[in-house]
Amino acid sequence: KAGVTQTPRYLIKTRGQQVTLSCSPISGHRSVSWYQQTPGQGLQFLFEYFSETQRNKGNFPGRFSGRQFSNSRSEMNVSTLELGDSALYLCASSSGQGASGANVLTFGAGSRLTVL
Amino acid sequence: SQQGEEDPQALSIQEGENATMNCSYKTSINNLQWYRQNSGRGLVHLILIRSNEREKHSGRLRVTLDTSKKSSSLLITASRAADTASYFCATDGTSGTYKYIFGTGTRLKVLA
Numbered sequence A: 001k002a003g004v005t006q007t008p009r010y011l012i013k014t015r016g017q018q019v020t021l022s023c024s025p026i027s028g029h030r031s032v033s034w035y036q037q038t039p040g041q042g043l044q045f046l047f048e049y050f051s052e053t054q055r056n057k058g059n060f061p062g063r064f065s066g067r068q069f070s071n072s073r074s075e076m077n078v079s080t081l082e083l084g085d086s087a088l089y090l091c092a093s094s095s096g097q098g099a100s101g102a103n104v105l106t107f108g109a110g111s112r113l114t115v116l
Numbered sequence B: 001s002q003q004g005e006e007d008p009q010a011l012s013i014q015e016g017e018n019a020t021m022n023c024s025y026k027t028s029i030n031n032l033q034w035y036r037q038n039s040g041r042g043l044v045h046l047i048l049i050r051s052n053e054r055e056k057h058s059g060r061l062r063v064t065l066d067t068s069k070k071s072s073s074l075l076i077t078a079s080r081a082a083d084t085a086s087y088f089c090a091t092d093g094t095s096g097t098y099k100y101i102f103g104t105g106t107r108l109k110v111l112a
Helices: none
Strands: A005-007 A010-013 A019-024 A031-038 A042-050 A053-057 A064-068 A074-078 A087-094 A111-115 B004-007 B010-014 B019-025 B031-037 B043-050 B055-058 B061-066 B071-076 B085-091 B106-111
Touching: A005 A087, A019 A087, A019 A111, A031 A074, A042 A064, A042 A074, A053 A064, A074 A087, B004 B085, B010 B019, B019 B031, B019 B085, B019 B106, B031 B061, B031 B071, B043 B055, B043 B061, B043 B071, B071 B085
Parallel strands: A010 A111, B010 B106
Antiparallel strands: A005 A019, A019 A074, A031 A042, A031 A087, A042 A053, A064 A074, A087 A111, B004 B019, B019 B071, B031 B043, B031 B085, B055 B061, B061 B071, B085 B106
16 A cells, blocks of 8 residues: 655745645554654654644644644644754654554655755 | 653664664653664654563564663664664653654664
């Protein structure tokens, strides 16, 4: 079956702009999580959606937002971009059910954002 | 703050040698997972160990978990050049959430 698809793979923006990233999970997966990966901070949890509801949120400013659609596809948006937002944004899907921590995450290849 | 911290941060070994990476975490967990990331790509799940398990094997991988020390180790035996990647541990942090916290990763380089 198809894996997790993230688009776009690469993008360049300038400070102050906004960006929307898309993630299509594995068919049947209802949970989508987003992570920001930078060399200095490693993988930082942004948020997790399950059946169109945000179930968990990380410690990021309100400029970072997301949503999930009825088909489980998810988007994340970053407004008023800052240089520090340059990162690899990773999306991961899972069934989202069962015992906490027992869900295996399947990651997409990521969207690499460069802010100039 | 990071739930998981791996050490060493970087490791360089010869093909055929064993590689050991360690992960420490801060709070109680239900499960701990290990993932691999090839340069600039998405992460791939390797193995999951539950909090009531002490050791688990999968092919050339051996994972141990010591909940009293809040630590885990990943051993890769007979390393190959293809094992060159970054390795991360991930925990669920607080019971009842689906918020996975990843460690800082160990960069493994296997020299042919």
